[in-house]
Amino acid sequence: MKRFYLVFMLWGSMSLYGCETCGVTSEPTLTVATTNGTPMNTTKVRAIGTTKEIVAQTAFSASTVLTLPINLNANSTTYILEQPTRQDTLTVFYKKRIYNVSTKCGYILDLIEPDSGPQIKSTFKAVDIRYDRYYNKVTGLSGGLGGEGIIILIKDL
Amino acid sequence: MKKLLCVLFIASTVASYGQSDSSRVKAIGIDFFKNIPFLFLRSEGYRRPLFLDGVVLLRAQRPFRYYHLSAGYADVSNYREQRIWQNVQGGYLKFGKEFNKSLSLTNFFWGYAGAISWLQVQSKLAIKGNIFEDYTAPLPDYSGMGISAELFLGADFRVAKRLRARLLWRSAAGTSNVGAPNAFYLPGAGIRIWNEPFILTGGITLQCVYVLAK
Numbered sequence: 001m002k003r004f005y006l007v008f009m010l011w012g013s014m015s016l017y018g019c020e021t022c023g024v025t026s027e028p029t030l031t032v033a034t035t036n037g038t039p040m041n042t043t044k045v046r047a048i049g050t051t052k053e054i055v056a057q058t059a060f061s062a063s064t065v066l067t068l069p070i071n072l073n074a075n076s077t078t079y080i081l082e083q084p085t086r087q088d089t090l091t092v093f094y095k096k097r098i099y100n101v102s103t104k105c106g107y108i109l110d111l112i113e114p115d116s117g118p119q120i121k122s123t124f125k126a127v128d129i130r131y132d133r134y135y136n137k138v139t140g141l142s143g144g145l146g147g148e149g150i151i152i153l154i155k156d157l
Numbered sequence: 158m159k160k161l162l163c164v165l166f167i168a169s170t171v172a173s174y175g176q177s178d179s180s181r182v183k184a185i186g187i188d189f190f191k192n193i194p195f196l197f198l199r200s201e202g203y204r205r206p207l208f209l210d211g212v213v214l215l216r217a218q219r220p221f222r223y224y225h226l227s228a229g230y231a232d233v234s235n236y237r238e239q240r241i242w243q244n245v246q247g248g249y250l251k252f253g254k255e256f257n258k259s260l261s262l263t264n265f266f267w268g269y270a271g272a273i274s275w276l277q278v279q280s281k282l283a284i285k286g287n288i289f290e291d292y293t294a295p296l297p298d299y300s301g302m303g304i305s306a307e308l309f310l311g312a313d314f315r316v317a318k319r320l321r322a323r324l325l326w327r328s329a330a331g332t333s334n335v336g337a338p339n340a341f342y343l344p345g346a347g348i349r350i351w352n353e354p355f356i357l358t359g360g361i362t363l364q365c366v367y368v369l370a371k
Contacts (some may be wrong), residue, residue, distance in 0.1 A: 022238060022240070023240075024240070024284060025238055025239050025284070025285050026240075026285065027284065027285070027287045027288065027289065041206070047288065047289075049289060051286070051288065052287070052288050052289050054288055058290055069287065070289075071289040072284060072286070072289065073289060073292055096294075098160035098282065098296070101354075103338045103339070103353070104316065104352045104353060105339075105352070106241070106280075106338070106339030106341075106352075107241070107280070107282070107296045108240075108296075109282055109294070111242070123203055125174045150277075153233065
């Protein structure tokens with residue numbers, strides 16, 4: 001029986017050890033959300049430097065949360081958010097970090113806050129930005145750190 | 158290319174040793190089968206596969222037992238996890254013991270072997286864009302070594318008077334934790350099925366050997 005528990009514990013440890021998201025593994029996205037949960041009434045979102053139009057997964061106008069792609073070939077991405085009566089711009093700054101994170105993942109790409117200069121520029125009245133890592137590792141049963149990416153909170157439209 | 162020349166040098170040394178003591182060398186051969194599956198794995202991201210493998214069977218003291226000596230060179234690329242292009246170049250030396258059942262027309266055998274591998278890895282980040290353009294960035298080259306142990310069993314079939322085809326199933330465990338822990342392929346062992354320092358791998362291969370002495 002002791003042997004069974006030992007094998008089970010070893011298997012459990014290995015399973016948890018394997019829960020690692022290796023940074024950016026496809027075109028990354030950021031999240032734009034309003035803090036009070038009111039819809040942004042956005043009818044269309046454009047970004048500078050795209051090869052395709054950004055298509056909403058659900059109607060932009062009904063969304064309180066937008067998921068927008070990030071341009072990896074630049075250190076900032078500018079979005080133009082069109083609403084029925086106004087048009088807002090949002091420029092997000094970030095730094096690409098490539099580093100060897102672990103034996104499992106090897107070298108990964110992550111997006112972090114820039115060393116200097118602005119983090120965000122916007123025509124919205126009040127915005128905030130949070131840089132969470134795209135790399136995520138579960139460190140036991142309590143969960144782990146990272147994995148949510150860049151989050152922009154619009155505090156006042 | 159230097160590695161390839163090194164492997165060929167070792168193979169020729171073994172071959173010349175075999176010629177000087179022909180009573181000990183049972184057979185010499187090549188393993189050409191490894192190239193074939195990789196040619197059909199383009200959809201899995203494999204590119205430019207080149208595998209050169211040589212095998213020598215040396216007669217042991219007891220009957221129906223042989224020392225198994227092989228050397229090989231591998232050069233293969235792979236796009237993995239939708240983010241990394243990797244090219245692995247390397248070689249290996251393998252030494253083991255083989256137990257044959259008989260010397261009949263169809264002969265079954267089994268054995269074990271240990272291998273030491275060396276490899277050089279070139280890689281780059283390559284993330285496909287959907288809305289924006291694709292992104293690529295170079296990554297540092299690195300090299301390292303690995304070791305593996307394997308069990309194998311197989312059957313050999315007489316093709317011509319001295320020519321035999323050996324169908325071989327092998328299961329290997331190894332580690333490449335010295336210098337190149339993230340290479341997707343460990344020469345002499347095989348493809349890593351998971352991204353951990355300790356690997357389990359295996360496969361089926363076909364060797365073609367020329368029997369020098371009965």
